[in-house]
Amino acid sequence: MIQAVIFDLDGTLVQTEKLKAMSYARAAVQLCTRCVNEGEVIEAFKEVVGRSRQEVSLFLMERFSLEEAARSRMEEFGVKAAWQAFAQVRLQIYEEIVADPEVLLNHRWPHNIALLQQVRNSQLRVGLATMSHFEQARRVLAVLGLCDAFDFVATRDDVEQPKPDPEIYLLVSREL
Numbered sequence: 384m385i386q387a388v389i390f391d392l393d394g395t396l397v398q399t400e401k402l403k404a405m406s407y408a409r410a411a412v413q414l415c416t417r418c419v420n421e422g423e424v425i426e427a428f429k430e431v432v433g434r435s436r437q438e439v440s441l442f443l444m445e446r447f448s449l450e451e452a453a454r455s456r457m458e459e460f461g462v463k464a465a466w467q468a469f470a471q472v473r474l475q476i477y478e479e480i481v482a483d484p485e486v487l488l489n490h491r492w493p494h495n496i497a498l499l500q501q502v503r504n505s506q507l508r509v510g511l512a513t514m515s516h517f518e519q520a521r522r523v524l525a526v527l528g529l530c531d532a533f534d535f536v537a538t539r540d541d542v543e544q545p546k547p548d549p550e551i552y553l554l555v556s557r558e559l
Contacts, residue, residue, distance in 0.1 A: 387559040388502045389552060390533075392513035392520055396499065397527065398490040399481075399515075404428040406477035407443060413472060414452035423447070435545065440466040440473070481519075487526045499532055510555035511536040514546055535559055 393399040408424035427446050431439045444450050444466060453465040453472075460471040480486055502509055510533055513520050517538040524530045535558040537551050544550045 385507065387508035387510060387534075387556065389510045389512050389555050389559075390495075390499055392511060392515055392523060395495055396492055396529070397487060397523055398492065399523070400432050401490060402480050402486065403477060404432070406473050406480055407439065409476045410469060410473035411443060411447055411449055413476070414449050414456070414469065415447070418449065418452070419447040433546075436470050437466055440469045444469055481523070484526045487523055491527055496527065496529070499529070503532060508534045508559040510534060510559050512546075512551045512555045513537070514539045514551070516540055 390396060404425045405421070407428055408421035411419050411424045412421055424443060424447065427443060428439070431442045434442075440453075444453055449469060450465050453469040456468040456472060457463070457465060460468050462468050462471065499509065511520070511524075513536070515523070515538055517540045520536065520538050521530070524532070524536075535555055537555045537558070539545070541554060542548075542550045
């Protein structure tokens with residue numbers, strides 16, 4: 384008998400992967416307008432969606448020859464590697480994108496949010512397992528009006544291993 388349901392946030396309740404792709408694309412163009420266009424980066428991002436920030440940054444820097452441009456921004460961010468500078472440019476852009484609540488609302492998955500409400504109404508326990516950091520997840524849930532929709536929330540801050548490792552799911556299932 385089903386006693387609980389675990390949801391994800393990114394890609395399940397909200398289309399954050401699209402927003403991340405957009406932020407990587409804008410960061411790449413900001414680093415080198417003559418090297419790349421946003422559409423090319425968004426297309427390339429599909430090959431590495433779900434991978435770590437380091438893996439994505441290294442992949443895109445190599446694909447679009449962005450290392451020198453990223454290296455020139457290392458001191459600005461106080462980092463030791465070009466990929467970290469690229470990631471910092473990307474994070475600034477991503478934060479600007481998601482700072483607009485309308486962007487998040489326009490990128491929600493309404494059918495999955497309806498399913499979440501249906502599960503809540505059926506008296507099942509509901510958990511959230513997200514690899515977003517706590518503050519990011521809390522903000523997205525607030526914008527979507529879902530802060531009270533979960534009995535337990537686990538974020539990247541609560542686990543050592545990233546998905547697809549089952550650690551976060553096991554944590555949520557134990558707590559539920």
